[in-house]
Amino acid sequence: MSTPSSFDELYKVINKNNPFDVPPIVTGQDIWNGSFPDLTTLNAHASDAVFEVIEQVRSGKPKVTSLAFRAEIGVGKSHLIRRIRQRLQADKSAFFVYANKYGDLNLIHYQFRQILADSLKQSNGQGITQWQELAAAMVNQVVSSKKPALELVEKFPLALAKNHDLIDKLTNAILKAKPKVGDPDIVRAILWTLGDSAHAPFAIRWLAGKELSDAKAKELGLPNPTREIKLLEADALSAALQIISIASDYNPILICFDELEGTEVNEAGYFKSQVVGGLVKDLFDAIQQSDVTKGVVILSVIPPTIWEQLVNVLKGSGVEGIGDRLSSKYPEPLDLKYADGEAVVSIVDLWLQEFYQSHNLVPPNPVFPFEEEKLRSLGSEKPTIRALLKWCRDNFRVSPQPVNQKDLIQKAYERELSQDGEDFLDDSELIARAIYLGLTTLRGQTIENVLIQDVTNQIKPVKENNRSIQFKIIATENGKEEVIGVAVIQHTHGLTVGSRMNKLTMYDTFKLTRGCMIRSQDRKIKKYWEAHNWRIKLDQMGGEFIHLEAEQVKPLIAILAVYDKREGYGVSEDAISTFIADSQIAFNNLLIKEILSNPSNIISDDDSEAEPVIENESNEVKPTFIDITDEVNIDIDSFLE
Template identity: 40%
Template sequence: MISSSASTIEEINAAIESHNPFVERGAAARGQDVWSKGLPDVPSLNAHASDAVFQAIQQVNTGESKVTSIAIIGQQGTGKTHIISRIRQRLLEEGDNLFIYASASHFTDLKLINYHFLQTLSQSLNQTGKQNLKQWQELAIAILIEAYNHVGKHDQAEKISQYPQDLIHTNFPAAIERNNKFIDSLVAVSLLIKPNVDPDIIRAILWTLSEIHAPYAIKWLSGDSLSEDKATELTLPNNLQEYQEAKAFEFALQILGLISDYQPLIICFDELEGVSTDDSSSDKSQVIAELVKNLFDSLISSSSHGIVILTAMLPDTWKVKIKSLPGGIPHRVSAATSEPIELKYLNADSIVELVSLWLQDFYNHQDLVPETPVYPFTENQLRDLGNYKPTIREVITWCANNFVVPKVETPIPEVNPVQVAFEKELATVEASIETLIEDKPKLAAALLLSFSNLVGKTINDVTIERIEKVEPVNLNKGFIDFKVIANQNEETLKIGVAVLQQDNSNQVLAGLKRLIEYKTFDLNRGCLLRSKDISENSTQLQEGLKKLLSPKLAGKWVILEAEAIKPLLAILFVSKARENYDLSKEQVNEFIEQTNLVVDNSLIHQIISES
């Protein structure tokens, strides 16, 4: 309970010396903040932008438009992600809309843009929405209620609507146990209502109501393959890796169309300005703009309705890279307002209001009441900042650097912005490691970045000379991720590194076969990274593994441990989003070197060691 009278200055100063809320939360808003309880928000700040989005949502909800889009532009730190967070929180409190958040910082390979979008769509739907339900479960319940109403079971439909948690924890598992054709019967009824929807998509969505089966159903809905046994158990065809990108867009469209039959939704693209890890010359923001156009055109020509697409970017991204694109792309990115909505800088009043809000959270959490809402700052200090028209990020950074007990002799503590960004991304990695440990492109990109930072360095008598692509590309087909060229005792090492996390044994076999083709790919050591067992029932797999580990090939199998890959993934995400964090490549590299993040990593040591 919060005290009603002001706390003593000693109590308040002790709290200030113990915790710095501006450092702990960080100045840069990131995607994980959108899904949290929300950033401290001043509703009046850039209200013109969020109001325009809610107006667009109202238009599609009432049928004035089937699909529309809005672009928001603002300099780094002006609050683009804050606006998206505000929209998410308000929809959660008031609306029936489902919410999709797509941070382009995780779109690591532009050649797989549709697959990345499908993954993001699935991950967003796996976030909690209303009534403590995952958004996938909200969709599944809507399908189930419609099916029951269609066959006249109106009482059951009403009961599900009122008590959805009972359905998930008790009734649905019991129904599956009583009748192994229960899912089949629901799919059959749904197909009578929606004959053009892929029955396997309906089946997988319904499986999300089973707590035991939901992780596998969501993995399948993300476009990833399952083990043969699990695919058979769920009666789902397996997704083959070589067709992931080709099928991903149509897969995503079907899911979006299905959602729009029951609930309006908003799709938010953010952080367009990061860099990709592929070797294409394409610009990420332009590729995403083209994706938005393709989504817009496909959705508006279908039966889908009630969809808003929001894209947030820097002003120069719009002016230099998007506005001049052909084929009507700019109009599809900003259909509702023609021109993007520009965010404004903070003024004196909004700075005081923003800092007061952050400090209110801090003091409430500490059960303290300061004499003034902005202590240890003064209102005059904050108002003076308004003369420079700062961004939100600049104000929070200033507060982080000056959040000290007001004594002249007290030095201002320096805040390492890379450390703040790293800890923020690491928390996200910790929360989603079960998904990330299956994501070959991100795992490979994290290892590639790590080894790239080791070029010229020596670890255990092994000197890393360079990192190379694996050629011939048409034969490798992406199975071997990259090649480490190193020197050990005047002997050249050519280590092929392959992350093989697939459940599908055929995919693992395909990767293993390439990893032992030393002559074809100019290797003299192959390194398989995998966290799971390799099927002992597959003779071919066991023979391939035996050959890799034989004294002749001297290859190795490194267990892909989650704890070891987490920091490498976190620094990868910092690197990809460094523009959003106001960081330079040099700052990130310096942090990696100063912290020995890569040099001391056990995975790195195992990959380059002989045994």
């Protein structure tokens, strides 16, 4: 046994470093790539149940089954989900789909198709995505010389360069082997994921139901999705089911729904949990009727209060049976257990092992500087994992220092700001909420010679507005009252854009003196859209058009994320408001200044000479496949050598 390090060595390191000084929240990305200790014996009954049902559906009997975890927030559900994901990744026993962000609740089927595409885009830890694993399995089914996915991914771009018809040949070969496939384009798009960066990302975008440029769609031989949002929603579930059906030929699929809590509602007035519960019901019923080979497992992680609402409150609402679909395997959800005294000690031990090893230290006992008796006492209080880690963070010092809220918010803000991607540009409501939060901290301040008196998101009449104008700014400029109605309109469908712009011109109805539209510059207003006329009218009425730039709104999105997760980060609303004011995130924000300043920018029209299209009709054009008459004699393998 190693000799314990001296107290001075331990004291010096402990007082300068804190292994628990990390955000206690596990994000969605952490489920895929996070690295944190997990006590595998805690709630092992739940993870074991998942692995068991995956093996049961592998035979296709039943085709689909479901189970639910009933879990309080902070009890360690994210650690459990990550444990399941890692196990499936390690032994390649199932495809894993993780849903925790649902976007527009009015388009839940379309959102699920995007969730499916994004999940399969995640890496298996060896640089190979789940899409590529699926594509490789499909190719290996029709070639004589099977190759590992990694080798196929490395060789495929060169093989494509040698033979431009390779995708056509493989597609047709796979369709012969899989006559049940309803949409050959899906097979074609999956195969393109084996390509390089010039092809794979666009194929995945198409698989998510998103539009490609006409040139890229032609290059890939794929039809562009319809721009009619209702048709996108109507087709999304069918497309997702076809993807699931194809993937299930090779491995079971685990679909995990998480983060169902929240106050967001759709246009019908249903909460997020109810909308997602309805999606699970739709999936369960549709998969039962579909052709899946190795089965699908649906896992839902639900807080107790949400479960009661879904099972009891919805009775008589026309969406009965959700509870049976959420947990078909067991009569009731599996309850996740709180850590007891023994588990608390083991969790802290796990966290500290890596810490002391990284500093080449040997503590006098595994949980130093904590006392094992105190940790066991904490266990008797049934703490959540989140609460336990917070306690450890606050007490991991020989002389504990009070936690500084400003420092916590700064770290949380930097963490959220570092998140990759600009997916938020598709979410008008999220952008509007971020701007609104920043403006609420500026009441009583003067920016661009404008004194901000108030800002409100209560736009009346509510029915007339229909959420088009997201908030109003009441201000004074040169002694004159100004009421600015603000609408973030990132939508790509002309009817939606026109309807929302129309509301911005209704100054008398909403008691405005100016309408302000915010929209990305690359999202043109088509000249044949009705929205084009409203753009002209708003301009004539002195309205303002602001080009939305991602970098300008990103800080506001980041601090909004901290605000939304404030309980998890352990910070208060007042502290966040103070942080926004002290750091001048909102005061110096160029987008906010542009909103308050006199109108200057104009959203550009689309100057293309393309013929107008009827907005409620699909422009989808199905490509014709090359007919390979002598397909049986084609040596596909030679192109992959």
